Amino acid sequence: MFDVQRMRGQFPILAREVHGRPLVYLDNAATTQKPRAVIDAERHYYEFQNANIHRGVHALSQEATDAFEGARDKVKNFLKAPHREEIIFTRGATEAINLVAHSWGRTHLKAGDEILVSEMEHHANIVPWQLLCEATGAVLKVIPIDERGALVPGAFESLLGPRTKLVGITQVSNALGTVNPVADIIRKAHQAGALVLVDGAQAVAHLSVDVKALDCDFYVFSGHKLYGPTGIGVLYGKREHLEKMPPYQGGGDMIAQVTFKKTTYNELPYKFEAGTPHIAGAVGLGAAIDFVLSVGLETIAAHEDALLVQATRLASGFEGLQVIGTAPGKASILSFVMKGVHPHDIGTILDSEGVAIRTGHHCAMPVMDHYHLPATARASFALYNTPDEVDALFRALRRVEELFLK
């Protein structure tokens, strides 16, 4: 039986106060808090194992290497990837997408080729492709969304064509909470001969991911949205693609042999991991994966869904409050606007009540343009949030109403 109070006890930060009030942390789509297990894993690494990896013959170097490579195995199992060398550690989802855009994109695209992304993408899944298009003459096309914040039915199929070389799609929208039918998109894209990169940054903490069953070509996520450390993320890529791709960055660890005449590159995954990586971050990510799996993603999803249902019900009874993003089967994100109050003002007033939410464009300006809004307020729920905290959010919103609309 899931005990949310016991769960909260594992997150030290949740005990603190903000402006003299208990912290109500509802900005989980921006970053999640870290459980004791993750903090301890990083601390243990630095206190007992710290050394550089893949090179020393001494004991610590071997232990550090084992810890780092052990984390890779945990990621492989977490994503159900067929091979461990398909897991590349990056700084985050953003760097993972840039890696693919740079390395795969610049060697596989030519003028007139097309890349498809959706209108609900995070800037991280837009701008790297725009840069690639500028460099190659390829064309970026956009799958539109409807008023609910779901992909317009049939729009993807009509944009997909023989020129489409890659589809970049988020599994869960960070601004709207929409869950996209990525399996269907991948199947259709493959029939058209296009590869698919799935942005899993918002998905991995809520949905069980199986990259083999999905058959996606690339899958990216960030550790810090999965209760893990910042500065560490993952690119999963099918081996057949990664093998054909040139290195993204040059440096130590990614080489086999270096002479001034010719340098040969290391094998996968090291070819894409130039320089000393964020070893402690990878170790912390491994601990975060263990933590999430020990709770169970189905349990987490059920808990968050209940909070979203409660929040959606309270929102619908709140005059002047409009939920942005109403697609069926949403993940635990409630984006909203309030008549007569700018989201930034909502954010400041909620903060004074100890309630942390995100306000702004959520790095998804095209979504804001779609709804003709400068910004929204966004509450996003995690496994440690409680029904009382949802109530606290709406009590604080009443305070906004009192101040602004009395």
Next chain:
Amino acid sequence: MSDLRDLYQEVIFDHNRHPRNFGALPEANRHADGFNPLCGDRLTLHLRVEGGVIQEARFEGAGCAISTASASLMTEALKGKTEAEAATLFEGFHHMVMGEPVTVDLGKLAVLAGVSEFPARVKCATLAWHTLNAALKNESNPVSTE
């Protein structure tokens, strides 16, 4: 945190609900666009400057209460000021919202002093003023608070 009332004073609510000098200014001879990428606030400032004196100032756009009230109060304060006086006001205003000592008389603009206790909102309060700077220099690129 200081009391919210220090930030959201009645004058600010009033200027947010009923911004002064809001709208186009066909006779304007200086314009600039301001953008705060953090919160999505945008405003366009129109000035009619003659003989180095700001005769009229109007603004358009959408923003939070702090940026709207700040723009509204600014346009009121600018009328009849020389460009040099406007620059001095901006300097004083900037010192005030940064919580630094202020040596100029800011008049009604002083209601925004509470912003200094809310560092995340300083950019909201200064957006109009950065836009003013651009308009006086007649810069064609939109200014950004980032």
